[in-house]
Amino acid sequence: MTAWFAAAAVATALWALLLLALALATRTPDVTPGPPGGAPTDESPAVVDLITGGWRLCDEAASATLLDLAARGAVQIEEVGPELSLVRLRKAEGLNPYEQLVYEHVRSLARDGVVATGALAEGSRNLGRWWKSFRKKVIADARRRGLSRARWSRAHATLLFAAALVPAALVAVAVTLADASADSDRDGGIGAGVLAYAALVYLAGRLNGERGTDLGIQAAGHWLAVRESLSNSRFADKPAASVTIWGRPLAYAAALGLAPRAVRSLPVSVPADDRRAWSDYGGMWHAVDVRYPSRLIWGRPPLHAIGRGLAAGFFVGFWTWIVLIVLSAFELWPQALAQPGGFAVGLAIAAVPAVRALLDFTGQTWIEGQIVRLRRRRSGGNENRPKYVYWCAIDEGRGRELKAYGVAEDRWSRLSEGDVVRARAGWRVGWIGEIEVLRNTAHRGHYADTQDHLIDAPRNLGEIRPGWGGQDGGMRS
Numbered sequence: 321m322t323a324w325f326a327a328a329a330v331a332t333a334l335w336a337l338l339l340l341a342l343a344l345a346t347r348t349p350d351v352t353p354g355p356p357g358g359a360p361t362d363e364s365p366a367v368v369d370l371i372t373g374g375w376r377l378c379d380e381a382a383s384a385t386l387l388d389l390a391a392r393g394a395v396q397i398e399e400v401g402p403e404l405s406l407v408r409l410r411k412a413e414g415l416n417p418y419e420q421l422v423y424e425h426v427r428s429l430a431r432d433g434v435v436a437t438g439a440l441a442e443g444s445r446n447l448g449r450w451w452k453s454f455r456k457k458v459i460a461d462a463r464r465r466g467l468s469r470a471r472w473s474r475a476h477a478t479l480l481f482a483a484a485l486v487p488a489a490l491v492a493v494a495v496t497l498a499d500a501s502a503d504s505d506r507d508g509g510i511g512a513g514v515l516a517y518a519a520l521v522y523l524a525g526r527l528n529g530e531r532g533t534d535l536g537i538q539a540a541g542h543w544l545a546v547r548e549s550l551s552n553s554r555f556a557d558k559p560a561a562s563v564t565i566w567g568r569p570l571a572y573a574a575a576l577g578l579a580p581r582a583v584r585s586l587p588v589s590v591p592a593d594d595r596r597a598w599s600d601y602g603g604m605w606h607a608v609d610v611r612y613p614s615r616l617i618w619g620r621p622p623l624h625a626i627g628r629g630l631a632a633g634f635f636v637g638f639w640t641w642i643v644l645i646v647l648s649a650f651e652l653w654p655q656a657l658a659q660p661g662g663f664a665v666g667l668a669i670a671a672v673p674a675v676r677a678l679l680d681f682t683g684q685t686w687i688e689g690q691i692v693r694l695r696r697r698r699s700g701g702n703e704n705r706p707k708y709v710y711w712c713a714i715d716e717g718r719g720r721e722l723k724a725y726g727v728a729e730d731r732w733s734r735l736s737e738g739d740v741v742r743a744r745a746g747w748r749v750g751w752i753g754e755i756e757v758l759r760n761t762a763h764r765g766h767y768a769d770t771q772d773h774l775i776d777a778p779r780n781l782g783e784i785r786p787g788w789g790g791q792d793g794g795m796r797s
Contacts, residue, residue, distance in 0.1 A: 324497055328490035332520070335483050339524055342480070346471050348375060348532040353544035360546055360568070363465065363539065364388065365575035366418060366458045371467055371540040372547070372576060375530040377455050380574055382588035385422045386440075387571035387579075389415075390563045394423060397437070399561035405437040405585060406605070418457035422588060425450070436605035437560060439598035441587040442737065451589055459530060467536035471529050480524050488517035547576040555579040560586050594695060599715040601690035601740070609721045610693050610713045618750040619709060619726030622677035625749045629673030637666015673749070680746025684753055688742045689716035693724060694735055712752060714743060727752040736761050 351372075363371075365384035370377050386407070390397045394412035399405045409430055412423050429435045429442060462468035472480070492513025532540060555566070555573035560582040563570045573579040595610050616632075617625040641662025647653035653661070693713040701707035710732040711724040725745050731752070735741070738761030744754040 324490060324494035328487055328494050328516075331487035331490050332516075335487050335520060336523075338483055339480065339527065342472075342476055343527045346476070346531055349537060351532075351537055351540040351544060353548065354538075354541040356545055356548055360572055361539070361542065363467075363543070364416070364419070364458075364461065365568075365571045367462050367465070367467065368543050368572060369575040370458055370462055370530070371532060371536050372543050375468060375532055375536075377458055378577075379589050380577065380583045381458065382422055382451075382454060383583040383586040384571050384575035385419055386426065386586050386588055387560060387563050387574050387582060388568060389419060389423060390560075391566075391568040391571055394419075395426060397561045397563055399559055403607070404605070405559065405561055407435050407437055407440070409433045416457070416461060418454050418461070421450070421454055421457065425588065431600045431603070431605070434605070435600075436598055436607075437585050438587070438607060439600070439605060441590045441592040442598050443592070447589070447591055454589070462530075462536070465535075466533055467539055468530045469533055471527075471531045481521070484517055484520040484524075487520065488513045491516040543576070546572070547578065550576065550578055553578075555582070557581055592693075594693065597692035597713065597715075599690055599692045599717075601715045602717040607720070608692060608713075608715050610724055611721065612695070612697075612711055612724050613750065615699070615709060617673040617676065619711065619724070620749060621726075621728075621751050622681040622746065622749060625677040625751075626674045629670045629677070632673075633666040633668075633670025636669045637662045640665040676748040677746075680748045680751065684744045684746045686742060686744050687714060687716055688758070689714040689740070691715075691735055691737050691739045691741055692722070694732060694737055695724070696732070712743075712755075714741065723750060725750050725752045727755065731755055 365388045366377070366381040369381040369384060386395065387397075389395050389412070390407075394410055394415065396408040396410055397405060398408060407426055407430075409427055412420075415423055425443070425445070426435060426440065429439055459468060492509040494509075495512040496509030550569060550573045553566075553569070553573070555570060555578045558566065558570060558579060558581060563582070570579055570582060574583050594612075597608050597610055598605060599608055600606075613619065617628060620628065641659060644653050644658040644661045645655075648655040648658050691712060692715045693711065695711045696708045697711065699707050699709045708729070710727050710729055712727045712732060712735065713722045713724040715722060725743075735755070735757070739757050740759040742756050742758055743752045745752045
């Protein structure tokens with residue numbers, strides 16, 4: 321039995337050496353910057369971001385793409401104030417798939433063809449899925465240009481998958497024999513083998529990705545030289561709206577990490593901020609601050625708030641009674657008033673949430689506005705049965721600071737950010753008792769994916785199938 325475990329360990333070590341050898345053989349050589357003074361070539365800013373970032377696409381690629389669209393006239397970026405800039409849609413033709421993806425996202429958020437730059441992070445889209453689609457399309461363009469290829473070829477992937485079966489099988493045999501020798505009625509061998517195989521595949525996946533071709537390394541060197549030239553143009557403090565003056569060089573500067581201010585103002589690939597939202601309710605884009613108050617009584621159903629108030633009153637009243645008994649022993653409090661004193665304090669503590677909840681229970685008001693935030697927060701339970709609280713923030717167009725309301729899960733799940741709703745809510749305990757959608761959002765529940773260029777461009781080996789692709793990465797049907 322010990323021999324089988326030793327054999328499994330040796331096989332795993334040999335497989336690790338194979339993985340290391342393949343990783344060293346397929347790594348992208350270091351890129352040497354070309355001679356200074358080179359002019360930009362026809363690669364897009366997103367492709368430039370990919371090849372100059374070690375063949376890993378960085379977050380600024382989407383913002384740089386939007387700046388490039390502005391430089392080419394597909395959109396217009398206008399600065400109308402110190403805290404407000406607008407993206408205005410223009411006629412777009414001849415866009416490649418990932419440029420179309422960015423353009424469609426902007427169009428999906430726009431109201432009358434205009435969207436605030438800060439609102440580019442808004443929407444109910446699955447940002448991870450959106451970014452994955454964007455990344456695959458950029459990689460497809462880089463491969464079409466001959467600048468990039470998959471790290472693992474079909475032969476590499478098949479060899480790694482097949483070789484991983486050997487240590488996994490030895491682990492399965494060793495565990496099976498260990499169970500048998502221990503007179504155990506469990507059969508964990510197959511499970512152990514599957515887990516071992518999955519672990520090896522995951523380990524291989526951490527080293528997978530894109531690598532540069534000879535032409536790609538040459539292009540990356542050229543763009544590093546361009547970066548050196550652009551670094552002297554002081555793009556760091558230029559706003560996104562200055563693209564009307566600087567044109568495409570600003571987009572390339574953003575892709576090369578030289579225009580952080582412009583990138584920050586165009587959060588296309590950034591998750592929406594929980595506490596700061598953008599709303600177009602009322603016809604004008606504006607920012608609102610969202611607060612999620614303490615859950616002591618706020619954001620709970622009225623009956624729950626009453627119950628929590630009673631529990632808090634009992635707890636505080638009991639310990640007040642204990643303290644007063646101790647004080648009366650030292651003649652610092654009348655002994656006859658110890659129990660009434662504790663009762664009075666507990667009643668006062670319980671009365672506040674109870675009164676507020678009862679007033680809300682009988683006197684909820686109707687509010688109307690646009691949902692700007694729907695959030696779910698973990699509140700307890702265990703890993704198998706977690707408990708959540710559900711928040712809904714509604715912009716009524718009356719102020720720039722909102723309190724999120726609590727809402728039942730079944731109602732919360734039917735809502736989308738951007739919906740215009742009418743809700744019956746209590747402002748004393750912050751609970752929505754009833755909500756109806758007056759107008760479904762027209763722009764925040766989807767993103768346009770052209771569904772072409774669905775290439776195999778995995779981040780890790782777990783995303784691909786045995787026998788996958790070719791040296792240049794095959795297309796999926």
